[in-house]
Amino acid sequence: MIKIFTxxxxxxxxxxxFAGVNGEELKVMLECLNPAVRSYRKDEYLSVQxxxxxxxxxxxxxxxxxxxxxxxxxxxxxxxxGAGDIFGETAAFSRAGKWPASVVAQGDxxxxxxxxxxxxxxCQRQCPSHRRxxxxxxxxxxxxALALNKKVEYLTIRSMRGKISAFLLEQxxxxxxxxxxxxxxxxxxxxxxxxxxxxLSREMCRMRDEGIIDFHQSTIKxxxxxxxxxxxx
Amino acid sequence: MIKIFTxxxxxxxxxxxFAGVNGEELKVMLECLNPAVRSYRKDEYLSVQxxxxxxxxxxxxxxxxxxxxxxxxxxxxxxxxGAGDIFGETAAFSRAGKWPASVVAQGDxxxxxxxxxxxxxxCQRQCPSHRRxxxxxxxxxxxxALALNKKVEYLTIRSMRGKISAFLLEQxxxxxxxxxxxxxxxxxxxxxxxxxxxxLSREMCRMRDEGIIDFHQSTIKxxxxxxxxxxxx
DNA sequence: GTCTCTTGGTAACCCCGGTTACCGCTTTAT
DNA sequence: ATAAAGCGGTAACCGGGGTTACCAAGAGAC
Numbered sequence: 216m217i218k219i220f221t222x223x224x225x226x227x228x229x230x231x232x233f234a235g236v237n238g239e240e241l242k243v244m245l246e247c248l249n250p251a252v253r254s255y256r257k258d259e260y261l262s263v264q265x266x267x268x269x270x271x272x273x274x275x276x277x278x279x280x281x282x283x284x285x286x287x288x289x290x291x292x293x294x295x296x297g298a299g300d301i302f303g304e305t306a307a308f309s310r311a312g313k314w315p316a317s318v319v320a321q322g323d324x325x326x327x328x329x330x331x332x333x334x335x336x337x338c339q340r341q342c343p344s345h346r347r348x349x350x351x352x353x354x355x356x357x358x359x360a361l362a363l364n365k366k367v368e369y370l371t372i373r374s375m376r377g378k379i380s381a382f383l384l385e386q387x388x389x390x391x392x393x394x395x396x397x398x399x400x401x402x403x404x405x406x407x408x409x410x411x412x413x414x415l416s417r418e419m420c421r422m423r424d425e426g427i428i429d430f431h432q433s434t435i436k437x438x439x440x441x442x443x444x445x446x447x448x
Numbered sequence: 449m450i451k452i453f454t455x456x457x458x459x460x461x462x463x464x465x466f467a468g469v470n471g472e473e474l475k476v477m478l479e480c481l482n483p484a485v486r487s488y489r490k491d492e493y494l495s496v497q498x499x500x501x502x503x504x505x506x507x508x509x510x511x512x513x514x515x516x517x518x519x520x521x522x523x524x525x526x527x528x529x530g531a532g533d534i535f536g537e538t539a540a541f542s543r544a545g546k547w548p549a550s551v552v553a554q555g556d557x558x559x560x561x562x563x564x565x566x567x568x569x570x571c572q573r574q575c576p577s578h579r580r581x582x583x584x585x586x587x588x589x590x591x592x593a594l595a596l597n598k599k600v601e602y603l604t605i606r607s608m609r610g611k612i613s614a615f616l617l618e619q620x621x622x623x624x625x626x627x628x629x630x631x632x633x634x635x636x637x638x639x640x641x642x643x644x645x646x647x648l649s650r651e652m653c654r655m656r657d658e659g660i661i662d663f664h665q666s667t668i669k670x671x672x673x674x675x676x677x678x679x680x681x
Numbered sequence: 682g683t684c685t686c687t688t689g690g691t692a693a694c695c696c697c698g699g700t701t702a703c704c705g706c707t708t709t710a711t
Numbered sequence: 712a713t714a715a716a717g718c719g720g721t722a723a724c725c726g727g728g729g730t731t732a733c734c735a736a737g738a739g740a741c
Contacts, residue, residue: 283600305593308586315597335583349582350568353541356589360538363596364548367516370603371524371642373729375698401719409604414698416720432719606699608728634689647728649690665689665737 223275223325229299230273231355236344244344250327255279261318261326262303268314270328271307274300277324283316292399292406293366295321304356307331370409372447375418378408380446383428387437394436452478452485452560456508462532463506464588469577477577483560488512494551494559495536501547503561504540507533510557516549525632525640526599528554537589540564603642605680608651611641613679616661620670627669 227233233241252275255261261272264284274296281293281302293316296302306315308331334348372378382404386395397404405412422428427443429436437443452460460466466474485508488494494505497517507529514526514535526549529535539548541564567581605611615637619628630637638645655661660676662669670676 283597283604305590305597307590309590309594310587311594315594335586346579349586353568353582353586353589356586356593357538357541358543360589360593360596361542361544361548363593363600364516364538366600367524367526367596367603370600371516373642400717402717409606411699412719413700413721417698417722420720633687644729645689646691646730650692650728653690 223298226275226298230301231299232271232273232301232348232351234351235347240344244348247345248329248333250329252325252327255320255324255326257320257322259320259324261320261324262314264314264317266314268303268306268312270330271304271334272302272318272326272328274298274302275325275327278321279324279326280319280321281316282319292403294362295398301355303328304352305359308335308352308356369407374446375408375410375414376422376446378410379415379418379422380443382408383435383437384443384447386435387440393438393440394434397433397435400433452483456531456558459508459531463534464532465504465506465534465581465584467584468580473577477581480578481562481566483562485558485560488553488557488559490553490555492553492557494553494557495547495549497547497550499547501536501539501545503563504537504567505535505551505559505561507531507535508558508560511554512557512559513552513554514549515552524642525636527595528631534588536561537585538592541568541585541589607679608641608643608647609655609679611643612648612651612655613676615641616668616670617676617680619668620673626671626673627667630663630666630668633666 224238227241227245228238233244236244250273255277261274261279262268264282276298278298279296279302281296283293294302296318302318303314306313334352369378369381372381386397387393390396399407401415402412405415408415419428419430423430425442427437427439427446429438457471460474460478461471466477469477483506488510494507494512495501497515509531511531512529512535514529516524516526527535529551535551536547539546567585602611602614605614619630620626623629632640634648635645638648641648652661652663656663658675660670660672660679662671
């Protein structure tokens with residue numbers, strides 16, 4: 216499968232699963248792993264929540280969204296994936312053999328899937344970096360768990376102001392400026408925070424009227440940082 | 449550290465970190481890992497949210513609670529630990545070097561901590577089972593992530609009836625009988641579901657009045673399973 | 682025994698935020 | 712260019728559930 220290596224060298228090099236593995240070794244390992252690349256169109260499902268999971272997913276091209284549907288049928292955005300990102304990593308190595316969430320293509324996508332035993336098992340050729348895969352996975356899954364922890368933090372905030380403030384503060388810290396672009400549209404942001412879209416609009420406008428923030432479309436400006444921080448309580 | 453092995457053989461054998469490692473090998477590995485055992489009294493903190501994390505925790509004796517405090521100061525119960533359970537596993541192998549939650553002793557406890565490099569690094573003695581530790585960790589952390597996913601599912605249910613129903617149904621499935629004992633007191637259950645305690649009482653009583661459930665203290669009986677299931681929506 | 686602490690049921694109040702519906706603006710398709 | 716779809720602000724309505732406060736029943740402690 217040298218084709219995979221040459222055609223998607225960049226996303227693979229960026230993939231955290233292969234972190235610390237140099238080009239030549241990566242080529243050897245890919246032959247060893249021998250994954251099958253599949254193509255998807257916009258809005259097509261790379262995986263469906265509840266379906267049997269036979270391997271860890273690696274996104275080579277395009278953008279996809281991890282979406283969780285709860286018992287009430289409400290959709291909650293879990294993550295947005297880009298080229299080189301992996302998905303299904305939590306379920307692949309645990310007891311449950313089902314997809315805990317769905318992955319939907321946001322545009323045309325290409326991806327491949329790796330059965331977990333290809334990562335944890337000893338490969339016949341004894342690739343020197345094979346062991347590296349396991350420790351990489353350990354780190355990836357740990358980070359994932361930590362991100363979920365963060366998600367729980369958001370969800371346990373009871374008031375909407377609190378959620379909005381926590382979200383804006385995180386974006387502010389991530390982007391480093393008091394004026395920044397929201398990475399999500401209103402309905403996506405509402406979905407992420409698990410609130411109703413009109414309620415979100417209403418509350419954000421109130422906060423604007425009170426002089427705490429200012430915004431225009433996706434451009435947002437924090438005017439009163441301290442007030443924002445105190446909102447979380 | 450043979451003392452550790454002989455004194456806590458049972459909890460260590462039950463510990464998922466050492467799953468698949470037989471007694472003799474375990475003894476050798478413990479000498480290699482050389483952990484320091486620490487004691488705690490009831491209500492003492494084994495770890496404090498936000499503090500620097502220097503290692504993965506292993507509970508040898510007693511019972512402890514993993515508690516997360518959000519920005520609003522509300523406490524949310526994340527898990528209850530028993531002898532042989534580990535904690536801090538998510539944070540230990542990720543980038544963040546801080547405890548994402550606190551661990552509080554529910555009674556007198558004993559525990560030890562293992563720096564992550566002792567698990568992922570090559571040990572000088574080349575213990576045959578050392579590699580096993582890493583794959584065990586991978587599975588443990590994956591399960592953890594999946595459990596957090598479950599937690600997120602609870603939290604994304606908007607109505608209180610839905611939360612109560614989901615919780616009772618899970619207990620019902622776990623305990624296998626329509627009549628069972630709730631593992632949490634009312635205030636703990638309220639904390640777990642992230643709702644106010646009086647509101648929980650009120651709603652449970654309504655459900656009783658409607659003939660869906662019946663209860664007395666911690667003993668609860670599901671009278672109308674179908675009705676309960678339909679509540680989640 | 683009585684005192685105190687914990688646990689859990691109850692009721693009144695009222696606010697936050699979900700629901701619905703509508704409208705104007707922007708983007709994309711044909 | 713015009714239609715169609717998506718996005719986001721606004722307003723009225725009202726109910727779920729948070730808050731507070733009080734009380735009753737157990738559970739230890741002494």
